[in-house]
Amino acid sequence: TSSGVFLLQMGWGDLGAFGEPSKETPNLDQMAAEGMLFLDFYTASPLCSPSRAALLTGRLPVRNGFYTTNEHARNAYTPQDIVGGIPDSELLLPELLKKAGYVNKIIGKWHLGHRPQFHPLKHGFDEWFGSPNCHFGPYDNRERPNIPVYRDWEMIGRYYEDFKIDLKTGEANLTQLYLQEALDFISKQQASQQPFFLYWAIDATHAPVYASKQFLGTSQRGLYGDAVREIDDSVGKILNHLQQLGISENTFVFFTSDNGAALISAPRQGGSNGPFLCGKQTTFEGGMREPAIAWWPGHIPAGGVSHQLGNVMDLFSTSLSLAGLQPPSDRQIDGIDLLPVILQGKLIDRPIFYYRGNELMAVRAGLYKAHYWTWSNSWEEHGKGIDFCPGQSVSGVTTHTQEEHTYLPLLFHLGRDPGEKFPLSFASEEYQRAVERISGLVQQHKATLVPGQPQLNVCDQAVMNWSPPGCEKLGKCLKAPESDPKKCSWPH
Amino acid sequence: TSSGVFLLQMGWGDLGAFGEPSKETPNLDQMAAEGMLFLDFYTASPLCSPSRAALLTGRLPVRNGFYTTNEHARNAYTPQDIVGGIPDSELLLPELLKKAGYVNKIIGKWHLGHRPQFHPLKHGFDEWFGSPNCHFGPYDNRERPNIPVYRDWEMIGRYYEDFKIDLKTGEANLTQLYLQEALDFISKQQASQQPFFLYWAIDATHAPVYASKQFLGTSQRGLYGDAVREIDDSVGKILNHLQQLGISENTFVFFTSDNGAALISAPRQGGSNGPFLCGKQTTFEGGMREPAIAWWPGHIPAGGVSHQLGNVMDLFSTSLSLAGLQPPSDRQIDGIDLLPVILQGKLIDRPIFYYRGNELMAVRAGLYKAHYWTWSNSWEEHGKGIDFCPGQSVSGVTTHTQEEHTYLPLLFHLGRDPGEKFPLSFASEEYQRAVERISGLVQQHKATLVPGQPQLNVCDQAVMNWSPPGCEKLGKCLKAPESDPKKCSWPH
Numbered sequence: 001t002s003s004g005v006f007l008l009q010m011g012w013g014d015l016g017a018f019g020e021p022s023k024e025t026p027n028l029d030q031m032a033a034e035g036m037l038f039l040d041f042y043t044a045s046p047l048c049s050p051s052r053a054a055l056l057t058g059r060l061p062v063r064n065g066f067y068t069t070n071e072h073a074r075n076a077y078t079p080q081d082i083v084g085g086i087p088d089s090e091l092l093l094p095e096l097l098k099k100a101g102y103v104n105k106i107i108g109k110w111h112l113g114h115r116p117q118f119h120p121l122k123h124g125f126d127e128w129f130g131s132p133n134c135h136f137g138p139y140d141n142r143e144r145p146n147i148p149v150y151r152d153w154e155m156i157g158r159y160y161e162d163f164k165i166d167l168k169t170g171e172a173n174l175t176q177l178y179l180q181e182a183l184d185f186i187s188k189q190q191a192s193q194q195p196f197f198l199y200w201a202i203d204a205t206h207a208p209v210y211a212s213k214q215f216l217g218t219s220q221r222g223l224y225g226d227a228v229r230e231i232d233d234s235v236g237k238i239l240n241h242l243q244q245l246g247i248s249e250n251t252f253v254f255f256t257s258d259n260g261a262a263l264i265s266a267p268r269q270g271g272s273n274g275p276f277l278c279g280k281q282t283t284f285e286g287g288m289r290e291p292a293i294a295w296w297p298g299h300i301p302a303g304g305v306s307h308q309l310g311n312v313m314d315l316f317s318t319s320l321s322l323a324g325l326q327p328p329s330d331r332q333i334d335g336i337d338l339l340p341v342i343l344q345g346k347l348i349d350r351p352i353f354y355y356r357g358n359e360l361m362a363v364r365a366g367l368y369k370a371h372y373w374t375w376s377n378s379w380e381e382h383g384k385g386i387d388f389c390p391g392q393s394v395s396g397v398t399t400h401t402q403e404e405h406t407y408l409p410l411l412f413h414l415g416r417d418p419g420e421k422f423p424l425s426f427a428s429e430e431y432q433r434a435v436e437r438i439s440g441l442v443q444q445h446k447a448t449l450v451p452g453q454p455q456l457n458v459c460d461q462a463v464m465n466w467s468p469p470g471c472e473k474l475g476k477c478l479k480a481p482e483s484d485p486k487k488c489s490w491p492h
Numbered sequence: 493t494s495s496g497v498f499l500l501q502m503g504w505g506d507l508g509a510f511g512e513p514s515k516e517t518p519n520l521d522q523m524a525a526e527g528m529l530f531l532d533f534y535t536a537s538p539l540c541s542p543s544r545a546a547l548l549t550g551r552l553p554v555r556n557g558f559y560t561t562n563e564h565a566r567n568a569y570t571p572q573d574i575v576g577g578i579p580d581s582e583l584l585l586p587e588l589l590k591k592a593g594y595v596n597k598i599i600g601k602w603h604l605g606h607r608p609q610f611h612p613l614k615h616g617f618d619e620w621f622g623s624p625n626c627h628f629g630p631y632d633n634r635e636r637p638n639i640p641v642y643r644d645w646e647m648i649g650r651y652y653e654d655f656k657i658d659l660k661t662g663e664a665n666l667t668q669l670y671l672q673e674a675l676d677f678i679s680k681q682q683a684s685q686q687p688f689f690l691y692w693a694i695d696a697t698h699a700p701v702y703a704s705k706q707f708l709g710t711s712q713r714g715l716y717g718d719a720v721r722e723i724d725d726s727v728g729k730i731l732n733h734l735q736q737l738g739i740s741e742n743t744f745v746f747f748t749s750d751n752g753a754a755l756i757s758a759p760r761q762g763g764s765n766g767p768f769l770c771g772k773q774t775t776f777e778g779g780m781r782e783p784a785i786a787w788w789p790g791h792i793p794a795g796g797v798s799h800q801l802g803n804v805m806d807l808f809s810t811s812l813s814l815a816g817l818q819p820p821s822d823r824q825i826d827g828i829d830l831l832p833v834i835l836q837g838k839l840i841d842r843p844i845f846y847y848r849g850n851e852l853m854a855v856r857a858g859l860y861k862a863h864y865w866t867w868s869n870s871w872e873e874h875g876k877g878i879d880f881c882p883g884q885s886v887s888g889v890t891t892h893t894q895e896e897h898t899y900l901p902l903l904f905h906l907g908r909d910p911g912e913k914f915p916l917s918f919a920s921e922e923y924q925r926a927v928e929r930i931s932g933l934v935q936q937h938k939a940t941l942v943p944g945q946p947q948l949n950v951c952d953q954a955v956m957n958w959s960p961p962g963c964e965k966l967g968k969c970l971k972a973p974e975s976d977p978k979k980c981s982w983p984h
Contacts, residue, residue, distance in 0.1 A: 012513075013511065013766075013767055016797075018511050019505065019510050019511015019512070019766050019767070020511070020767075021504075021531050021532070021766070021767065021906075021910050022531070022799075022907055022910075023529075023531055023797050037515075039513050039514070039515055040513070219907070220799075220859060220907030220908075221907050221908050222905070222907065222908040224908070225907070225908070266909070266913070266914065267905070267908040267909040267913070267914045268908065272767055272910070272911075274505075274511050274513070274766060274767055275505055275511070275512075275513065275764055275766055275767060277883070305508075305515050307514075307712075367712060390886075390913050390914070391769070391884055391885065391886040391889075391911060391912075391913035392883055392884055392885070393883065393884070393885045394882075394883040397883075413714070413759070414513075415514055415711070415712030415713045415714065415717065416712075416713050416714040416716070416717070416759040416760065417758070417759040418513050418514075418764070419764075419883060420883075421758070421759070421882050421883035422758065422759045422882070
């Protein structure tokens with residue numbers, strides 16, 4: 001059985017099937033109608049790189065090293081000047097799938113480090129079309145090089161130079177390129193009859209938001225909606241392609257997101273987290289609950305809905321299970337195999353851990369969520385207009401100082417109060433019971449936790465994408481400045 | 493063609509089909525899958541009585557008299573001591589449908605006045621099972637009588653006394669009684685082959701929230717969810733009954749709500765308005781955008797979605813159209829016939845007017861909404877913990893003083909910003925264009941507006957339900973105090 005994972009940055013509330021009021025995602029909604037909708041599915045971090053590292057390792061970022069200890073509870077990722085990346089000691093899903101004869105391709109944003117030792121083809125992927133970092137820019141190639149786009153081992157150009165993104169009009173045909181790559185790869189695999197793992201990890205709808213000409217201006221929601229519509233269309237075309245090739249019943253496909261919608265970019269460049277609190281960068285539901293759909297015609301009963309607490313890390317374990325492989329036994333794996341949930345409708349009792357950098361901020365068990373720390377962002381940043389919770393403000397909850405609640409966690413019942421607006425009374429029996437249970441889970445978790453070497457502490461201008469492999473052929477090698485490693489600054 | 497209208501108090505975000513994260517409304521979701529989902533459907537007032545008066549008259553409350561002039565921009569309704577009610581001069585939908593041979597029944601809360609002249613059977617209904625006011629209580633029958641429950645002309649008991657509501661456990665079997673009434677009425681009409689209009693206007697999920705024993709504790713969402721599940725189950729049973737009797741293709745059914753979810757009662761007794769701002773009592777989207785589903789097997793294409801700007805008043809015009817009748821031509825009718833929308837997928841350009849009492853607070857045209865006045869509630873009330881926007885606060889928008897914006901309306905693009913969090917820049921061309929258009933609509937509207945005699949100004953303890961017709965037989969007549977008419981107090 002082949003696997004396809006679509007990983008994007010979209011909010012829980014961005015799909016019609018999840019209640020977006022413009023209802024402009026007919027293909028994703030159809031995918032849900034033919035497959036299984038997960039309503040309680042989470043990412044492993046409210047930020048992109050750590051979530052992607054978690055998906056591919058099946059392990060929390062605090063274990064696989066995708067976090068920082070520079071300051072307390074800070075979100076960190078892999079910008080161009082990051083020195084770290086995915087450690088060799090981590091076993092990635094494609095590395096393991098190779099043992100079962102899979103051909104593995106990543107299309108889109110790798111985001112697990114861009115120095116040579118972190119290259120995806122050194123970590124199990126056979127093919128790559130995409131970029132190591134976000135499509136930020138344009139840069140002047142003096143202070144900062146433009147982000148390279150790779151085909152396999154070598155760069156084939158740079159964003160804004162060879163792969164145009166028009167920030168004024170929002171036009172870029174990148175999603176079309178990524179779509180075509182996916183269709184071609186699937187055709188090739190079908191022809192060669194080899195099982196495959198396709199990780200379609202495009203960076204849309206991350207800001208700066210773009211869409212192809214044919215989608216610009218077609219959405220009620222503006223440019224962000226145009227981008228969503230293009231992704232929706234692409235997903236439809238990929239699923240349709242699997243069906244046309246007659247391999248849909250042998251291909252397990254999962255759609256989800258690496259963090260909640262970035263409300264900081266709303267309304268022009270940011271999406272919707274539906275009824276949930278705040279967005280990307282926070283450990284409120286809006287930052288970490290994700291849209292999720294499993295699709296596997298002939299295996300998953302159509303129109304299913306699951307309340308299983310799921311996590312992107314489960315895609316690691318589930319994909320291994322589909323390939324008939326066992327997860328590594330020499331390390332803690334946080335993902336679980338979702339096949340019993342998907343195929344037999346089982347519910348597996350497991351907690352969700354909400355980390356921000358090096359801190360366990362909150363834990364969900366069943367319908368209860370306990371916050372041990374609360375923080376949206378600092379007063380200083382908030383004063384500059386950086387707001388992860390625009391229009392939302394829950395007294396004592398969306399705090400602008402880091403508030404510790406270790407000895408008396410803030411508790412929410414996410415069934416009655418999905419928006420985390422009404423903390424339960426500390427004096428109630430319900431509170432006592434739920435917190436007792438969750439505290440037990442926290443103790444157990446912390447007692448056995450072995451944090452990985454933090455990868456996101458050190459930044460250095462010299463490590464930026466000055467001269468990626470292949471730059472010589474293109475005449476696109478740039479001169480790196482002298483090495484000057486520093487602590488990275490992580491303000492959130 | 494018979495018509496059924498289900499009118500409840502639920503929020504836009506309370507149905508699975510609209511993104512409620514517990515997804516506990518399989519029957520309503522099925523109704524949507526078989527019918528047409530309206531994503532941009534509105535009520536005529538953010539409060540119950542005026543909305544219900546608007547639905548039955550096809551006219552804005554400011555025309556039909558269901559508003560107050562006691563103070564500026566106040567929501568008013570029909571509590572027990574209200575002196576006013578639906579004027580005889582208003583033509584109600586059932587009165588008109590009679591001309592086409594319809595038998596009309598109201599099940600549930602009438603809410604258009606409880607003094608003898610306002611009785612629903614004097615305004616076109618042939619049958620009634622339900623109550624004239626909300627199911628508040630229990631009262632001691634001294635200061636205030638318990639609310640009567642009527643069968644047709646006479647009361648048959650009172651809430652809490654003969655129709656139990658256990659406020660501690662939340663148990664009450666009222667929805668089951670209302671369901672059975674509906675099923676029986678439909679059977680009877682089918683047998684007699686007469687067309688019918690059934691107005692299933694039960695007062696659930698209005699607080700105090702209740703559910704039958706078999707539904708208590710069955711929802712993830714607590715008591716409110718239990719009540720929603722019971723309603724969902726009831727709707728499923730009614731639709732199923734129509735199908736079993738073979739009359740579903742001759743029966744047009746519409747489901748909607750009279751105001752947004754009452755967030756003031758959340759989380760235990762209040763629902764969800766999804767991604768929208770605030771709730772009941774306000775003219776933000778959360779107060780007035782409603783879930784809405786049209787169902788008519790064999791006529792409405794299954795799985796349709798409409799962005800038509802709709803309003804509960806349209807059910808007046810649409811039901812007349814279904815009966816082959818014309819709306820009255822001697823008065824302004826605000827409702828439009830939705831059949832071209834429902835059957836041919838047309839989009840009719842029309843504005844939505846958001847009134848609070850005697851004030852036009854906001855207007856929507858296309859995707860733009862202009863606020864001419866903003867107000868959530870007063871600082872004084874807010875200080876007492878009365879909050880119509882819990883956890884939400886948009887600077888300059890969710891104001892606690894009545895703010896006039898007549899000369900420079902606050903403008904939102906509801907496609908990009910359904911949550912009304914990001915007002916457009918006054919300086920933008922987009923602002924100029926949209927406000928020019930909306931201001932034209934406002935001028936036109938105001939120039940032709942003839943306000944009705946306000947019905948909700950005067951309150952008097954003497955007019956309460958002391959001795960409703962039928963009380964003698966039951967030995968339940970109570971002595972009214974002396975008449976002492978006063979201006980009603982409308983704090984919101």
